[in-house]
Structure formats: structure tokens, C-alpha cells
Amino acid sequence: MAIARKKAALPAGGLTPTAAATAILDVAEELAQTRGYNGFSYADIAVKLGVTKASLHYHFPSKAELGRVLIERYRIHFGAALLAIDEQARDALEKLKRYVALYSAVLSNERMCLCGMLAAEQATLPLPMREALRLFFTDNERWLTAVLDEGRQAGILRFKASTIERARVLLAQFEGAMLVARSYGEPLRFHSAASYVLADLSTREQSRPGRRS
């Protein structure tokens, strides 16, 4: 009773994810986003799924391989989300707002961006994971650069310096804001920082809430 392969989604020597592999990745992702790569074990995943550690090794022979596929899948999902934004959002500012919403959704589950998380542990990661990590950030920078370009040309966004430079600062802001907000257990810290950043970028004066509440 083999489970049919649904999609050949993961390139670069990746597995064809079966339902079991997907379930493993889902749990591993949650653990990695909350506890970090060095903060969870096969045992943790096995308990949550109600299976044995050995069966996990059938799907992912090594933790290094699990980690690599994890990042690859995250990057692909993120890329799909960015594509959806491109299709749905009317202008650059709205795109950025939805981009922020992506991060907010992560934080609201008390998670951190997977790649921001793993970036901290970088020095302890196997090489393939480090490479996958950089790819994720580069993807994000590229997308942000395009959006900033679009917004500037449309007169919707305003900023100094080159778009790539501004894009990198933007990415750093969001990752850093998540990191700090999470250590206070206050997602609001992220939202307010993100709102400020977007307002600062926008040419239209925002209806900033002031500090009355």
C-alpha cells in the first residue's frame, strides 16, 4: 500500500516527499523555528508523530539531510508566497505589507523565521545547509529589490541609496525585529517596528496611530 508520489517538488538531490516525509518535515520545521537546529532531536519528532526514531531515519537518513531539505522546502514555499503576492497586490506598498504579514504569521505561532533562526547557528551547520540558507536570503533580497524598484518608479516609495542596499537593510530590519520581539514574547514589538519601517518608506503620509492607546 505504497503512498503515491504527489509532486516532485524538491530539487537538488532532494526526496520525493511522501505523506510521511511531509509530516516529518512539518514537525521538524516547527521545532527548528522555535528551538533551533541544535535544540531538537529525532526523538522529539518521533514523539510528536507517535512513531519511532528508526522510522524517521528511513525517510531522512541523517539529520543533516533533514535539515537541508527543510530549508529547501521553506525557500520554495516562501518563493510561492512571494509569487502569490506579486499576482494579487496592486502596488509595491501593498506587496511590502503582505510580505510583512508573512513574517507576522510566523511570529504569531511563537516561531522565528526558519532561516533567521538557522543563521544564528550557522557555524554548527553542515555545509549544504549553509548554502541553502544563503540561497533563501538571496531570494528575499532579489524580490525586495524588485519591489523597491517598482515602488520608487511608481512614486509610491521613497528612499535614499541603491535599491539593493535598501533591500538588504529591510531584510535585516525584519529578521532583527522578529528576533528581539520573540525574546520579549511580544509580537507587538515586531508589528510596530514593521509599521514604522513601511511608513518611513512610503511617500504617502501614513495614518500613524500616535501613542495614545
Place this chain on the structure above:
Amino acid sequence: MAIARKKAALPAGGLTPTAAATAILDVAEELAQTRGYNGFSYADIAVKLGVTKASLHYHFPSKAELGRVLIERYRIHFGAALLAIDEQARDALEKLKRYVALYSAVLSNERMCLCGMLAAEQATLPLPMREALRLFFTDNERWLTAVLDEGRQAGILRFKASTIERARVLLAQFEGAMLVARSYGEPLRFHSAASYVLADLSTREQSRPGRRS
């Protein structure tokens, strides 16, 4: 031949650091900043110091205690550095530049800010460490808020929104920029992001290098 206690530097149930304790903390700090709290062990420290694990436990009974003292010391050192900046820098912009230099010095050793690092692993840390972590960030926010206030009143800095809000964004920018720069192994990414942020904050037009090089 007991080593004389030099200073009672660490409050809150902390140890009086002997030379040995200091050496342990120095090594632990480097490891924690490069590999994270879950990325190093007593064995790692022992090897680097040429002693046994058991002797480490004499100074720091548990890793949790070592971790707590580590953050406390880091916070105190950082606080002293901020005080030195207050005394030496002429204006708010120069203070911020020196603040950035503090981060740069860390990065140049391929380290991450200790607390940015531990913030990622937050969920796996014992409670005393989490509290110490928040204290560090709050200290930083307070100092940045004061500097932003000073600079705005002097007409040297310009920004929207409240100073505390701007201070939080600033902190997030620096922590995030370190995080991402380190995952590329390119400290330049941090420097360029930090320069942009400071230039954006300054009322004086900076001599921004353009992109000719």
C-alpha cells in the same frame, strides 16, 4: 596558593570572578557567540583551556549558571562601553557611530552579538537566562532612546515617530544585519547596512560613497 579576588563585579547571586572563572567565561563567551548556547559543551571549554571538565564544574556548577553569568557579564561590559561612549563622543551621531563600531568589532571576530545569538535559542534557555537577555535589550533600548532624544533636540538627527519606537527599530536593524551578514561571511554587509541607517538618520547629508567601486 589561592588567587585573590579582584572585584565583586557580578550581582544577583553571581560569583566573585577569580582569574580562572574569568578565563572560563572568556572561552565560553567566544563559543556562545559563534556556535550558540546549544552549540558548545563543557568539553569544548576544557579542551581550549587545557583543563578537565570537572574543574569547570567547580567554578560553574551547572551550564545554566554559566550561561546566566555569561549574559550578566556581557551586559555589564556593554554598559561600561556605552558609558565610555557617553563620555567621549561629542554629539549624538558620533555616539551612534561608536555604537555601531562596538558591533563591528564583534563581527570582525566572526562572532554574533551574544544576546542576539541567545535570543534565537530563547525557547531552550533556562528562565534566568531569558530574563537576563531581556535586561540586555532593555538597556540598549534605553541608551539608544536617550541618544536619539539628544540628537533630535540638537538638530543633528531626524526621524519620525517616538524615540523609543525609533530606538527599537534601530536595535532590530543592527541585530538583524549582523545575523544576515554573518551567514554570508561578509562583515561588509553589516557595515554598509549600518552606514545607510546612520546616514538616513542624520540631518547632514552624508558623503555617501555612491556605487562606483
Place this chain on the structure above:
DNA sequence: GTCTATAACGAGATAGAC
């Protein structure tokens, strides 16, 4: 594909000699 069983190792921690 999932299981039991176990190997091989490293972790944090303690007892007690020196």
C-alpha cells in the same frame, strides 16, 4: 514502511583523591 534492539558516542554532572 515501521518496528525492536542496540551500538557508539557525547552531554552534563558528581564523588572523592590529591
Place this chain on the structure above:
DNA sequence: GTCTATCTCGTTATAGAC
């Protein structure tokens, strides 16, 4: 204050039955 020796547990990973 540092050592040797040891304990206990958790870790990744494998062999082989079902």
C-alpha cells in the same frame, strides 16, 4: 582548585525482524 573515574542520560545512527 584541579584531577581521575564514573554515572546517567540523550544523541545520531544502524541491523534486522515483521
